Amino acid sequence: MSNTVIAPSILAADFARLAESAGAVEGSADWLHVDVMDYHFVPNLTIGLPVVQSLRKATTLPFDCHLMIADPARWATQYAEAGAYNVTFHAEAATDPVAIAKDLRKAGSRAGLAIDRDTPVEGYLELLPHFDLLLIMTIKAGFGGQAFIPELLDKVRTARRHVDAGHLELRIEVDGGVADDTIAACAEAGADTFVAGTAVFGAEDPAAAVRRLRALANG
Numbered sequence: 001m002s003n004t005v006i007a008p009s010i011l012a013a014d015f016a017r018l019a020e021s022a023g024a025v026e027g028s029a030d031w032l033h034v035d036v037m038d039y040h041f042v043p044n045l046t047i048g049l050p051v052v053q054s055l056r057k058a059t060t061l062p063f064d065c066h067l068m069i070a071d072p073a074r075w076a077t078q079y080a081e082a083g084a085y086n087v088t089f090h091a092e093a094a095t096d097p098v099a100i101a102k103d104l105r106k107a108g109s110r111a112g113l114a115i116d117r118d119t120p121v122e123g124y125l126e127l128l129p130h131f132d133l134l135l136i137m138t139i140k141a142g143f144g145g146q147a148f149i150p151e152l153l154d155k156v157r158t159a160r161r162h163v164d165a166g167h168l169e170l171r172i173e174v175d176g177g178v179a180d181d182t183i184a185a186c187a188e189a190g191a192d193t194f195v196a197g198t199a200v201f202g203a204e205d206p207a208a209a210v211r212r213l214r215a216l217a218n219g
């Protein structure tokens, strides 16, 4: 059975119809990726805890919450308590990432560490045993619809080598510009988890787009 996870990002959905958009990919997607932005860590504002709490009641899809917020130590566990399956926060915003990971697991979610475009992965490899997921941005965090940056796949290759050598149980997720023409390269580099916003919710048939992405990732 394939290990591939496809996580459509509702950042590219119609914010007045979030429940409908989630429903459109139930049955085809594995997780729903929820981008939380706070106008501080990134120059954009999206959705926060109340929307996550309401949406949690509207879909059966597990939530993959990607916190692009300045103070994850303060807020991250609340997303776990709201029922998120994964809560991923940015390494650049955390003074003690391992402490936050422990709090998240205690609060009932899985813990994810994200690294933005300009952050090298090497400094975080030793922390990975404390995490369930490593999110490697393939754009600069902040906005959907940006062009994929292929050079960033070197970080995926480095992380994959480390994870395999250490037999770590960790998903490697790519986020940003993942689409029909880029997903195979992400999979070849070693990603097993794929966020796609525009490629799914910008498509006429989001469920078909998810199925196509999965087939391309699986080669």
Ligand SMILES: O=C(CO)[C@@H](O)[C@H](O)COP(=O)(O)O
Residues within 6 Å of the ligand: 009, 011, 012, 033, 035, 066, 139, 140, 141, 142, 143, 144, 145, 146, 175, 176, 177, 178, 195, 196, 197, 198, 199
């Ligand atoms: O975290 C982010 C943006 O910062 C992403 O999750 C975007 O939502 C990806 O959108 P596309 O690049 O797939 O349109």
Ligand SMILES: [Fe+2]
Residues within 6 Å of the ligand: 009, 033, 034, 035, 066, 175, 195
């Ligand atoms: Fe994201």
